[in-house]
Structures are given as C-alpha cells and as structure tokens.
Amino acid sequence: MPEPLAVLHITDTMQAGGLERVAVNLVNLLPPDRCRALLCSTRRDGPLLEGLAPHVMRLTLWRRHRFDVQAINKLVNFIREQNIQILHAHGPSLFIAVVAAIFAPFPAVIWHVHSGRLAIGGRSTWPYRLVARRIKGVFAVNQDLADWACQKLHLPSSKVWYVPNFLSEDHERKPEKNINLPGRDGGRIVCLANLRPLKDHPTLLQAMDLVIRQASYAHLLLIGSTSNTAYLENLQRLISKYQLGKHVSFLGHRDDVMSILNSCDIGVLNSSSEGFPLTLLEYGRAGLPTVATRVGQCPEVLDDGRAGILVQPRSPTQLAEALVELLRSPDRREYFGKQLNCHVHEKFNQHHVLERFCLCYESILGGQKDTIPSSLEPSP
Structure with missing residues (x-):
C-alpha cells in the first residue's frame, strides 16, 4: 500500500472565519490512509484551534509581514522535516507558499481561493498573475472564481476546478x-x-x-x-x-x-x-x-x-x-x-467532496492531469 500523501494546509490565522473553518474541516476529515494532513497558520492562532483533531500536526509561524525571512525559513525547515509533497494554500497565504516551494523538496502548490471579491473586481490581480505559473492547481469555491482564475490569471481550465464547501458531519452534536x-x-x-x-x-x-x-x-x-x-x-x-x-x-x-x-x-x-x-x-x-x-x-x-x-x-x-x-x-x-x-x-455532504480532493492531489503529483475531474461539484 502506498504511503499517504503529506499535505500541508496553510492559512494566515485560526480566527473564526469561513476560509479558516474550511481548512480545519479538511485537515480533520481527509482520509488518513490517503492523506497525512498538517496545518500551518502563518500569522497567529485563534479560537478554531479548539476544533482541531488530535491527530493533526500543526505549526505557527508568527510572521510579522508578508515576506518575513525568519518565518519563511521556519516553514521551509518544517516542509523538509515532514517531507511535505503538497502545499494547500488558502486565500492570501498563497504567496508565502509559493516562496517556500522554491526550496527543496519543491512541494507542489495548490491554491484554494475563497474570496468572492476577486471575481467582481474587488482586488488587483497582478500579484496573483505574478505567481500563477508556480501554481499546480486552483480550487475555487464558486464558478465565478473558477472562471476568474482562467481568464485573469491565464491558467488553463485543466488546472482550475470549482469545489463547493461541504457540510462537516464531524461537528454534528x-x-x-x-x-x-x-x-x-x-x-x-x-x-x-x-x-x-x-x-x-x-x-x-x-x-x-x-x-x-x-x-x-x-x-x-x-x-x-x-x-x-x-x-x-x-x-x-x-x-x-x-x-x-x-x-x-x-x-x-x-x-x-x-x-x-x-x-x-x-x-x-x-x-x-x-x-x-x-x-x-x-x-x-x-x-x-x-x-x-x-x-x-x-x-x-x-x-x-x-x-x-x-x-x-x-x-x-x-x-x-x-x-x-x-x-x-x-x-x-x-x-x-x-x-x-x-x-x-x-x-453538500463531505464524502463526495473529500474523495475529489484526494483524487486531485494524487493526479497532480502523478502528473496525470487528464485524470483530474473537470468538475468537483457534488452529485445531487
């Protein structure tokens, strides 16, 4: 049986926001026989840490600005120690993920884009275009964002997938x-x-x-x-x-x-x-x-x-x-x-969506991009 993929999810904080909750849900629930999910917060911790599963290894960088050299070194060393294969960057943590991926062992960077403002022109796109060539795949939480990634970042549609958020059964109580x-x-x-x-x-x-x-x-x-x-x-x-x-x-x-x-x-x-x-x-x-x-x-x-x-x-x-x-x-x-x-x-149940995440991870690392599903929308 192959070893589980080592996937490091990266967010800026552990504050109680939608982006951060998605990251916590994923590291908690990705099947451990296929993914060894880890979590890094780049700036500070927050209340969502209380919901983190005991098996999830985590790191906090406490970075003071975007390209804090000490924080980047800490992240690169952690990637090497844990033999991380994929950096799953949520939101603006994309930039530090791209910088860290320049160094051995050169993990693949996947960007999970959550902000609807990007698709309606709420932010400048040039910083994202600057790093787009280093992104192996984009998960967009709605179709408008998926279209934006293709049109504005000039990414091929084979690298961009709409994947909805899901209802986590882990928090049923x-x-x-x-x-x-x-x-x-x-x-x-x-x-x-x-x-x-x-x-x-x-x-x-x-x-x-x-x-x-x-x-x-x-x-x-x-x-x-x-x-x-x-x-x-x-x-x-x-x-x-x-x-x-x-x-x-x-x-x-x-x-x-x-x-x-x-x-x-x-x-x-x-x-x-x-x-x-x-x-x-x-x-x-x-x-x-x-x-x-x-x-x-x-x-x-x-x-x-x-x-x-x-x-x-x-x-x-x-x-x-x-x-x-x-x-x-x-x-x-x-x-x-x-x-x-x-x-x-x-x-929006978790089982279908988590399976598609695993399939995409495996396909990206295997270089078999034609096997990656063109849509991650759960079947009704």
Missing part, C-alpha cells in the same frame, strides 16, 4: 436545551457573519427598521467577531438612528452556535459579495428557513429559491419583505427549513 436568548419564540432572526463590510450589516439594520413596523416582536441576533471597531461603531450608530436598541443584540463570537441556531426562527445572510458561505450550510443543518442575497454561490445553496428566499444585495426593502413573509407564516418557515435541511445534506 445535539444542541443545548433551554438556552437563554433575547427575543421571543417566533420572532428571532439570526445572522451568523463576522462584522465586516462585505457582510453588509447596515442594509440588514435598515431592513429591520422596516420589519419592526409590521412585526414589532422581531429581534435580530448578530453572531460573529466584533474585532472591526470602526465597523461596529457604525452599526451602533445606525441602531441608535433607527431606534433598534430593543430589537438587535450583539452576541459576538460564540462556541454554542448550533444551540443558538436551533433556538431561532429565521436565518439571514445579507452579504454584498460571497464565495461559498458556510453560514448557509449551518442554517441548513439547523433546519432554519433562510433569506440570503443573490451573490456568490448563495443561489446554489438555496436551490435557486426552492430552499430559501433570495433577494438582491443592498435592497433593504426586498430583505424586509422576505423577513416579514416568514415571520408571519409558520407554515412557510417549516417548509423552507425542511427544504434547506434536505438540500444541504444531499448535495
């Missing part, structure tokens, strides 16, 4: 009972998203101003990191402006997310851009009826409106109408909650 939350049954709306501009909480607050005029019992719970002080202060000003103090609660980062979701009535994600939001998979796991913006892969997760309500981004009126519709109809909430739960379990 029974929620706590009788959890104490603001609001009342039938009126709790939850938004699971770190407080940063791309999640567009200001539009959500505008929508809540409209919602409570028709459903005064509605209460919005915001779960996610509040480390962006300027953004948080702006949201607090808007809450004061719209007199929403009794209708909005900040819960911050929580370790009991599933318990909270199971005690809420509606899930909402109002992003202005997205890659493939894990939040919607979490809503589906909890059977929450969901409203989301038509960005990134949100339509796919909500089955193009058959498993949830899709609205246009930056439209407080549409968002409010959708939320009020669900608040007023327990039957609609039950229907959409069941539809989303079934859809995410059937289409």
